[in-house]
Amino acid sequence: MASERDTDTSRAAVRTYVPSYQKDEWQRHADELDMSLSEFVRTMVQAGRRGFSGSESTDNGPAASGGPTETSDDIEERVLTVLAESGPLSWDELLAAVTGDIESSLDETLQELQAANRVQYSGRAGGYVLGER
Structure with missing residues (x-):
């Protein structure tokens, strides 16, 4: 609020x-x-x-x-x-x-999200997808 x-x-x-x-x-x-x-x-x-x-x-x-x-x-x-x-x-x-420098911020954020298994890169899906929780 x-x-x-x-x-x-x-x-x-x-x-x-x-x-x-x-x-x-x-x-x-x-x-x-x-x-x-x-x-x-x-x-x-x-x-x-x-x-x-x-x-x-x-x-x-x-x-x-x-x-x-x-x-x-x-x-x-x-x-x-x-x-x-x-x-x-x-x-x-x-x-x-x-x-x-949004590219660096995005890269850093994606690395953090992947490390936490919240996002994954899937070649089969053709890009980033939500990770399994």
Whole structure:
């Protein structure tokens, strides 16, 4: 069940002070990305938080890496973050950046599931199947 914090969508102001040259630099970058300064700063803070935590989690909920509980808000946040960090990207580049290294995660997960006999590879069935419990 979601906590009250997770469902509160009201906005609150956050005030910080930076040198004028820094604000000007952020504003130029935000303008290049067609974002407001507030949106730019929020996106950069979220990107930085992911970098420090080593995970993709956000205040919006679970990891924005394609999990079953991912929401369109998670994807929206990830797209904004990636574009703010990287600038213009093609569809394929953006897709790769938003999905991250899903192949390694899938490989690791399948190994764990196979070790626990929850999933098996069956050549006869033509792929992975649920294991016997």
